[in-house]
Amino acid sequence: MPPTASDSPAAATDTAGDAAALYLVWHDPEAAPARPLDLHGDGHPLADGLWLIRSPLSRSKLYHRIKWQLPGDAALACAPLADDPDGWPKFKGMAAGALAWLRGGSAG
Template sequence: MDREEEPTALYIVAFDPAAENDGTLGGADAMKLRPGLYLVRTAASQSRLYHSVKRQARPNSLFVGRLDGDPKFKGMAEGALRWLRQE
């Protein structure tokens, strides 16, 4: 029997920009909106994503919140809306 693929969730991740490294966020599908602010699409739990970013970036402050739907935004990085609409 094949295991079903875990459903993906959309998260907003914010942390102090000084802590950024290469912006990969633990290999998750991430879109950098601006320094220190990302949209992340992953099958990982909120806790797993939080701890992954915490270990990788070592920020002084960190916020990870699950989004219930697509956010509205203006003035973010080029390609952010296109990234959000792809799946």
């Protein structure tokens, strides 16, 4: 089961707005921490180190929250996506269920 939003009090104050935004997040799979990442939102894995994440955090906040969980020299990218069918990425050969997750609005 993918990690879900943080229950920390700070998470409620660092939002980009009431609605969650969709992000494509990649980190070097070789730098994955021993514990599962806290995605600070609802996420679906596409491949090792590659995630679609819906989060109420701004891009900068999400980037930094993920960065702080990785080793200091780990490569990381966080890109916002339009959360409608025209803005979704096209993909093939990724983890099962990604398109259903996008269409459903969440993994829940």
